[in-house]
Amino acid sequence: xxxxxxxWDQEELPRAAFDARLAAVGDHLAERDLPALVVYxxxxxxxxxxxxxxxxxxxxxxxxxxxxxxxxxxxCGLSPRVYPxxxxxxxxxxxxxxxxxxxxxxxxxxxxxxxxxxxxDLAGLPYDLNQAISSAPVEAVDLSxxxxxxxxELGMYRHAAKMAREGLMEELxxxxxxVDHEFTGLLERKFRRAGAEDLVVLLTNGKTVPLPARxxxxxxxxxxxxxxxxxxxxxxxxxxxxxxxxxxxxxxxxEVLSGPYPYESGNGALVSARWETLRDGVxxxxxxxxxxxxxxxxxx
Amino acid sequence: MLNQxxxxxxxxxxxxxxxxxxLLYGHSxxxxxxxxxxxxxxxxxxxxxxxxxxxxVRAVMSDAWDAEVVAACPASAxxxxxxxxLASRRGSVAIAGVxxxxxxxxxxxxxxxxxxxxxEEIRRVKTPREMELMRKAARLADRGYQQFAKTIAAGMxxxxxxxxxxxxxxxxxxEDNFMLIASGGTEVTGMKPPxxxxxxxxxxxxxxxxxxxxxxxxxxxxxxxxxxxxxxxxESFAIFSExxxxxxxxxxxxxxxxxxxxxxxxxxxxxxxxxxxGPKYTRVRGHGLGLHCDENPYVLxxxxxxxxxxxxxxxxPNTYLPLSGYMAFxxxxxxxxxxxxxxxxxxxxxxxx
Numbered sequence: 001x002x003x004x005x006x007x008w009d010q011e012e013l014p015r016a017a018f019d020a021r022l023a024a025v026g027d028h029l030a031e032r033d034l035p036a037l038v039v040y041x042x043x044x045x046x047x048x049x050x051x052x053x054x055x056x057x058x059x060x061x062x063x064x065x066x067x068x069x070x071x072x073x074x075x076c077g078l079s080p081r082v083y084p085x086x087x088x089x090x091x092x093x094x095x096x097x098x099x100x101x102x103x104x105x106x107x108x109x110x111x112x113x114x115x116x117x118x119x120x121d122l123a124g125l126p127y128d129l130n131q132a133i134s135s136a137p138v139e140a141v142d143l144s145x146x147x148x149x150x151x152x153e154l155g156m157y158r159h160a161a162k163m164a165r166e167g168l169m170e171e172l173x174x175x176x177x178x179v180d181h182e183f184t185g186l187l188e189r190k191f192r193r194a195g196a197e198d199l200v201v202l203l204t205n206g207k208t209v210p211l212p213a214r215x216x217x218x219x220x221x222x223x224x225x226x227x228x229x230x231x232x233x234x235x236x237x238x239x240x241x242x243x244x245x246x247x248x249x250x251x252x253x254x255e256v257l258s259g260p261y262p263y264e265s266g267n268g269a270l271v272s273a274r275w276e277t278l279r280d281g282v283x284x285x286x287x288x289x290x291x292x293x294x295x296x297x298x299x300x
Numbered sequence: 301m302l303n304q305x306x307x308x309x310x311x312x313x314x315x316x317x318x319x320x321x322x323l324l325y326g327h328s329x330x331x332x333x334x335x336x337x338x339x340x341x342x343x344x345x346x347x348x349x350x351x352x353x354x355x356x357v358r359a360v361m362s363d364a365w366d367a368e369v370v371a372a373c374p375a376s377a378x379x380x381x382x383x384x385x386l387a388s389r390r391g392s393v394a395i396a397g398v399x400x401x402x403x404x405x406x407x408x409x410x411x412x413x414x415x416x417x418x419x420e421e422i423r424r425v426k427t428p429r430e431m432e433l434m435r436k437a438a439r440l441a442d443r444g445y446q447q448f449a450k451t452i453a454a455g456m457x458x459x460x461x462x463x464x465x466x467x468x469x470x471x472x473x474x475e476d477n478f479m480l481i482a483s484g485g486t487e488v489t490g491m492k493p494p495x496x497x498x499x500x501x502x503x504x505x506x507x508x509x510x511x512x513x514x515x516x517x518x519x520x521x522x523x524x525x526x527x528x529x530x531x532x533x534x535e536s537f538a539i540f541s542e543x544x545x546x547x548x549x550x551x552x553x554x555x556x557x558x559x560x561x562x563x564x565x566x567x568x569x570x571x572x573x574x575x576x577x578g579p580k581y582t583r584v585r586g587h588g589l590g591l592h593c594d595e596n597p598y599v600l601x602x603x604x605x606x607x608x609x610x611x612x613x614x615x616x617p618n619t620y621l622p623l624s625g626y627m628a629f630x631x632x633x634x635x636x637x638x639x640x641x642x643x644x645x646x647x648x649x650x651x652x653x
Contacts (some may be wrong), residue, residue, distance in 0.1 A: 001329075003466065003479045005459035006493050044329040044345065058480075058493045079583060081490035081620070127406045128399035185471025192463035201470075202343065202365075209365040212341045212475055253364065261328070261345045265363060265379075 001043060002058045004197040007231065008089045012159075013054070017152035018091045021052055026068045028145060029118060036067040037118040037143060038105065038133075040125050045260050048120060050232035051147060054090040056197065061126075063101050065108065075104050102132030109138045118143040124260060148269050149258055153233070154291065154300070157257075157270060160230035161289045161300045164237045167191060168226050172241045176220050180213035183224070191228060198229040206282030210238070223285035225274070227263060234262035235300065236272035238287030242279070248290065248297065249275050257289065268292070270300070302357065302372035305427045306337050311355050313418055320391025322415055324349040325401050332591035333397040333416075335515045336423050338373065341475055342366040346379050346405070350386050360386070383408055396420075423590055425610035430516060431634065434589070434612050437474075437518035438632050438643035440511045444469045444477070445520050445646050448509065452653060454501050454526055458483060458494035469511045478510035478517065478593045488625040489581070491618075501527045506628040508616070510593045517593040520644050521616045521630035524651035536623035537650040543567040544629050544648075547586065547599075547615035551633060551640040557597045557605040561585040564617045565601065573621055582619035589613055589632055611635045612643070 025037055041049035042061035049055050049064045053072055060077035067073070074086070075098040083095045098104035109117060115138060122130065122142035133140050149157065167190055175183040184201045191199050202210035202225040205218065210225040223240040234257050252275040256268030263272060274287030289300040314322050326334030328344035335341070337349045338359055346362040359375040360382030361367040367377035376382035387393075387408035395401070395412050396419035406412060426434060447468040452461055458481055469477045480491035483505045491506055499505065503526045510519040523540075525533055543564040550563045564585045565577040576582065588595030589612045597605040599615060616630025632643040 001476060001478055003462055003477070003493055005457075005496060007496065042329060044327065079490060079579070081581070082492050085492050085495075123404040123407075124402045126399060127401050127403050130403040181473050182471050185467040185469075188470045189463050189467035192466055193460055195459075200343065209368050211365075211369060213470070213473075215473070255363075264345050 002056060002197045002229070004192045004229075005195055006056055006058065006089055006197055008054045009231075013152055013156060013231070015091060017150065018052065018054065020150065022066060022072065025052070025066050025145065028143070029066075029068050032118060032141070032143065034116055034118040034141060034143075035112065035114045036065055037120060038140075039064040039066065039120045040129065044262065046232070047234075047258070047262070048147065048260050051153070053092055054232065055086065055092060056232050061101065063098070063105060065105070067112075073108075075101055075108070077101065102129055102136065105133065106136040106138055115139060116141055120145060121260065147258060149291075156231060156233040157235060157289065157291070157300050160228060160233045161235040161237070163191070163194060163196070163230060164226055164228040164235050165288065167194065168224065168237055168239050172224070172239055175218050175222065175224070176241060178218055180216050180218055183218055184213045187226065196228050196230055197232070200227040201225070204283065204285065206284060209283075210285055221279070221282045221284060223283070225285060225287065229262065235289040236263060236274070236287060237289065238274050238285045240284050240286070242284055248273055248288075251275060252287075301339055301370075303337055303339060303427070303429075305429070306422070307351065307355060307357065309422050310337065310351055310419070311353070313415075313422065314351070314353055314394075317394065317418070318392060319394040319413075319415070320353055321386065321389060321393045322351045323386065323393065323395040323412075324351075324419065325395060325397035325405075327400060330397065330400055330592060331515070332423070332595075333419060335591050336419065338370060339515050340366070340370055341515065342369070348379075348383070348386075352389075379405075420596055424588060424595075425608055426590065426612055426634075430590070431610075431612075433514045433516040434518055434632070434634070435643055437511055437513040437516050438520075439645070440469060440472060440474055440513060441509050441518050441520040441632070442644050442646045443472065444474075444509045444511055445507075445522055448507060449524055449651050449653060452499060452505060452524065452526070454499050457496050457498050459496060461499075462494040465509065469509075473513060474511040475514070476512040478512075479507065481505070481507045482626055484625060486622060486625045489620045490626055491628065499526055502530070504533055504624050504627065506618075506626055508618075508628055508630075512593070515591050517589055517591070518612075518632040518643055519589060519593065519614045519616075519630070520632065520646055521614070521618055521628040522646065522651060523627050523629060524653060526653055529650055529652055530624070533624040534650065536621050536627055537629070539567060539571050539573065539621070540617055540627050540629040541648065543617035544615060544631070547617070548631075548633065548640060548642070551607065551615065551635060552638060553607055553609040553635055555607050557599055557603050557607060558601050560607070560615065561599045561601045561603070564599075564615065568617070568619070576619050576621055585617055586613055586615040586630065607635055609635050609637055
């Protein structure tokens with residue numbers, strides 16, 4: 001869960017980045033003759049709302065409403081007591097308390113006179129929300145957008161990947177002989193102090209796939225899979241102290257990082273790849289974060 | 301890994317309701333329905349446990365590594381395909397957690413009914429094994445708070461303290477931890493994730509720590525003052541302490557959860573702070589604990605639910621008061637035959653450093 005430092009550094013990710021992304025949505029809505037787009041977000045499925053507004057909910061769920069030629073509005077299940085904080089870490093100015101998200105959305109559509117609205121990945125909405133919106137007197141139109149990471153976003157991913165890759169490399173050798181819980185704690189301290197919002201650590205001594213820590217002492221050929229979120233941008237790195245990956249093998253399995261979830265089996269513009277080799281009966285795991293371009297695939 | 305007591309309860313539920321297939325869905329944020337039967341901490345984002353009327357269990361995972369870990373039953377690593385296979389079976393289908401499922405995952409099933417409330421009700425009363433894990437998590441919450449109080453210092457940033465506490469909890473066996481924090485004075489109206497704010501002398505620092513051990517979450521809420529507490533901070537804490545004690549004195553099997561909220565709020569009313577017990581200043585006066593860190597029933601005056609022996613919950617009258625800003629105070633509790641017992645052992649005081 002996100003309990004690291006959630007912030008927005010405008011030198012790192014300028015408002016112009018969000019303006020450009022929102023303008024592209026506006027163009028898309030105009031092409032479809034739709035007045036607004038609804039983007040769902042919750043603790044874990046937060047990539048899309050973060051992309052458009054830098055909002056990363058630490059709790060509860062919300063709807064980001066992006067209307068053509070208007071500032072985005074957040075329909076939020078969180079208490080108004082935390083709205084000043086939300087405004088301080090996002091581009092958002094207008095936040096509407098919405099204990100019942102669908103009801104508030106329908107009210108808003110009625111106030112604006114909207115009969116149809118776009119919903120980003122309508123079938124991906126939680127079932128209760130989908131049912132409530134679909135039965136409302138507003139036509140919900142499924143929209144999919146080509147959410148290809150832009151240069152600003154790639155910059156954030158590169159920072160996150162560098163942090164994860166180099167930080168893990170620094171700690172790997174020291175992990176041998178530690179209980180896996182201790183090594184996990186060591187990574188938590190290091191990366192959260194460096195500004196990570198969240199991390200998920202899986203480890204193995206090579207008899208199983210990497211798993212959450214379970215009280216094993218780490219041997220010389222342990223592998224660790226680290227998923228790290230830096231200011232809303234998730235990357236994955238898999239390393240072991242035995243050897244470095246010599247390139248991405250063709251049989252590597254991939255997870256998409258540029259979809260709605262932090263990571264999910266599949267392919268996309270930004271992926272994490274993972275693979276394993278067997279050495280003297282021990283499974284060694286490798287992996288990293290990659291950016292797929294027209295020219296091929298490159299390390300982020 | 302496979303909770304046999306729970307399986308037996310679920311089979312009884314299916315027979316009673318006439319369900320042929322019961323699905324327990326979990327995603328990375330809410331793994332609880334899945335883990336109440338198959339206690340595997342999956343990486344995600346999706347996992348589904350399926351039980352048929354004969355009691356046969358199978359798992360459908362969205363990650364190949366997760367599927368390899370599930371050893372207690374057959375497991376598929378292809379989520380859409382696994383769902384399709386289950387949907388092709390004949391008979392009635394009930395889904396616990398259906399409300400949180402992506403709609404595309406529900407569509408293959410013909411007229412599924414929600415099993416969410418029924419399974420939540422079963423989960424509320426903990427089995428002896430579940431109680432062991434709750435106690436373990438509560439002990440870790442106590443130790444985590446000790447670490448919090450030991451580590452905090454004026455000049456330190458909020459997120460640095462959270463990093464230290466997080467590291468401690470993970471080093472000592474926590475799978476995860478839900479933690480909120482706030483620091484400052486009367487301007488503080490609620491807790492949130494940590495910021496770069498540096499702690500200052502005189503700050504009131506509130507936190508709720510909620511470590512998760514083998515799937516089960518226990519919580520502790522405390523407030524610490526950096527330096528000598530002011531008269532207002534002490535006065536405020538006395539009200540919170542009295543409200544939390546009122547909850548503990550009142551809680552026993554058979555009482556209504558609305559009254560558990562009322563007895564806490566009445567203390568604030570007695571001192572003239574009744575307006576600070578509403579949604580403008582606070583969320584809930586407590587909530588259930590177990591495989592989710594914020595389970596139903598919520599302790600609110602408008603929630604009607606009869607408390608049962610074996611339930612685990614936290615009573616926390618956390619709210620804003622103009623005396624000293626937002627304050628947090630509460631313990632995880634288990635409902636016993638004649639009352640309740642705290643799962644936490646941390647001293648009940650306004651901490652100071």
